[in-house]
Amino acid sequence: MDDKDRKIVEILMKNARASFTEIADALGLSESTIRKRVRQLEESGVIRRYTTIIDPAKLGYNTVAIVGLDVEPSQFLEAADAMSRLDEVRWVATSTGDHMIMAEIWTRDGKELGRLISEKIGRIEGVHRICPAIILEMIKG
Incomplete structure (x- = not known):
């Protein structure tokens, strides 16, 4: 991956709908x-x-929380999998630090x-x- 690829990725991270033509024009390359x-x-x-970034409140989801879970180490992966199957859960990650699972x-x-x-x-x-933490306002994302 070179600098041109990194610039392409940066553009797509800001706007996943950017066309090949728009990216080409921005970088001075051919489509x-x-x-x-x-x-x-x-x-x-x-x-x-x-992906698309959604405003949860506009869809009627007025409470957004980041939830940390502490689990028995022997059931760590099973618990993460169970969380991932809940409809209300948007993402699940395993982590180090305060909690083993974040969602x-x-x-x-x-x-x-x-x-x-x-x-x-x-x-x-x-x-x-x-350990739920309710998001008050999304500043960047």
């Missing part, structure tokens, strides 16, 4: 060159997918988040501590 480079970036796994959750309100934590997440085998 066919951009097309080939993007294909190579996709095939090599640098670009895994194209982003969207719910309609705080009451729904509380129910999700007590009725679903709290019942996942191996989970012994749930």
Whole structure:
């Protein structure tokens, strides 16, 4: 991956809908060159997918939380997998630091988040501590 590839990736990170022509114009390269480079970036796994950033509140999800889970080490992967199967969970990551599993959750309100934590997440085998942090305002993302 060279500087041109990095610039292509930067443009696509800002606007996944940027056309090959727009990228070519911005970098002073031909459209066919951009097309080939993007294909190579996709095939090599640098670009895994194209996505859209959604405003959860506009879809009625007024409570967004980042939730940290502490789990029994022997049930770590099973708990992460169980979290990934919950509809309200947008992403799940394993981590080091304060919590072994981190997840982003969207719910309609705080009451729904509380129910999700007590009725679903709290019942996942191996989970012994749930630490939700409600997002007040997204500054960058």
